[in-house]
Amino acid sequence: GAGVSQSPSNKVTEKGKDVELRCDPISGHTALYWYRQSLGQGLEFLIYFQGNSAPDKSGLPSDRFSAERTGGSVSTLTIQRTQQEDSAVYLCASTGDGANYGYTFGSGTRLTVV
C-alpha cells in the first residue's frame, strides 16, 4: 500500500483480556518496528523484524507481549492479560533497505484498558 496501515485505530478492552493489534507495512519494506507511546512520554521501542531474521525482542516489557510477522509482511502485536499500564498508543513503522532510510509510521492504535 501507499502507507503503513494500522488497525484498529482505537481499542478499548477490559483488564485481563487479550488484544491483537495489526500493522500492514509499505509493500516491499523489509524492516518493521513496533513502538509504544505513553501519555507525556517519548517512544519506547518494543520489537523489530528484519526480513527472515530472528526478531529483536529486547524492548518487550514483559512476557505478556509478543509479536509475529507473517510472510515478511503483516505483523500482529499481541498483549495478553492486559493491564491498565498497557494503555498507550502503539505505533508501527516500516523501512526499506539501505543506510539512509527513515521510518514511515502508521497512525497508531490507541489502546485503553479499563
Place this chain on the structure above:
Amino acid sequence: AQSVAQPEDQVNVAEGNPLTVKCTYSVSGNPYLFWYVQYPNRGLQFLLKYITGDNLVKGSYGFEAEFNKSQTSFHLKKPSALVSDSALYFCAVRPGSARQLTFGSGTQLTVLP
C-alpha cells in the same frame, strides 16, 4: 547504548519569529540523526535526517537542523514560525551499525498568532 535528550518539554514562540527545538544525543560511533513531527491523533512524520556530509541539513516545511559533533547536538530550527507548525517534535538517533531508532521524549511546540 544510545540516548537522546530533549531538554524542553514545551517551547512557545510568536508567529513570524525564529524557532529552535533542542536535541542532544549520546551514541557510539557515527550517529544517524532524525527529526520527526507528530500532529494530534496522527503518526510521526519524517522531517529531516543527518547521515553524513554538510552539517546543516534542510528538510520539509522550511525546517533545518545543524549537526554539531563537538557539542553532540542536533537542534531543529526554522527562520520564521507558522501557527501550523504547532505540534509535537521528536529527535531520534541510531548508530550507523544499528537500525533501531532511539527517540527523545518530545517537545511540544506552540506557535502563537
